[in-house]
Amino acid sequence: TQLLEQSPQFLSIQEGENLTVYCNSSSVFSSLQWYRQEPGEGPVLLVTVVTGGEVKKLKRLTFQFGDARKDSSLHITAAQPGDTGLYLCAGTFSGAGSYQLTFGKGTKLSVIP
């Protein structure tokens, strides 16, 4: 069973601050995705990364995939209350079931106005 570790588990910051959350695995990802989940809703895909060292930007969100494809980070610049939510990383692994995504437990972000 592949495991994804996300840190921190909880994060509470003031509006305007920057933050970084992390996703790590002991195995190499075939691909990695970041999702955001609001209470009572399903996960919504933010980005997919597949190439080691890849950096993708989505407005104030910057996603980085580690060179060895075992880790990823999500950096938010100038956080806003609307960024509040659960951020999940999920990955597929070569050799494991190729159809299934393995999720981390998520980072619960609260941005205080």
Add this chain to the structure above:
Amino acid sequence: EPEVTQTPSHQVTQMGQEVILRCVPISNHLYFYWYRQILGQKVEFLVSFYNNEISEKSEIFDDQFSVERPDGSNFTLKIRSTKLEDSAMYFCAGKSSYNSPLHFGNGTRLTVT
């Protein structure tokens, strides 16, 4: 924008009863999934379905679970004899090709009493 829709949004059932959770994927989706999320825990893969058959299933997806796509539109998850520990949010997801993004529905909250 097309959405994956799930019904019902909330299902309460007694232990030992059968439940059927329904999903209507986006029309061009070819790959279908069920995931579940027990309260406070991570999203877990249950089963994937492609070309009218199960592609992969997890250890959770035992003989009490079954899936089908009876009419080429609805995608259903049946639990034959529910247990208390089946209480969770059940998410349907779909995608149009192997490498395309996964779209989740808003889930069905199943409560087994």
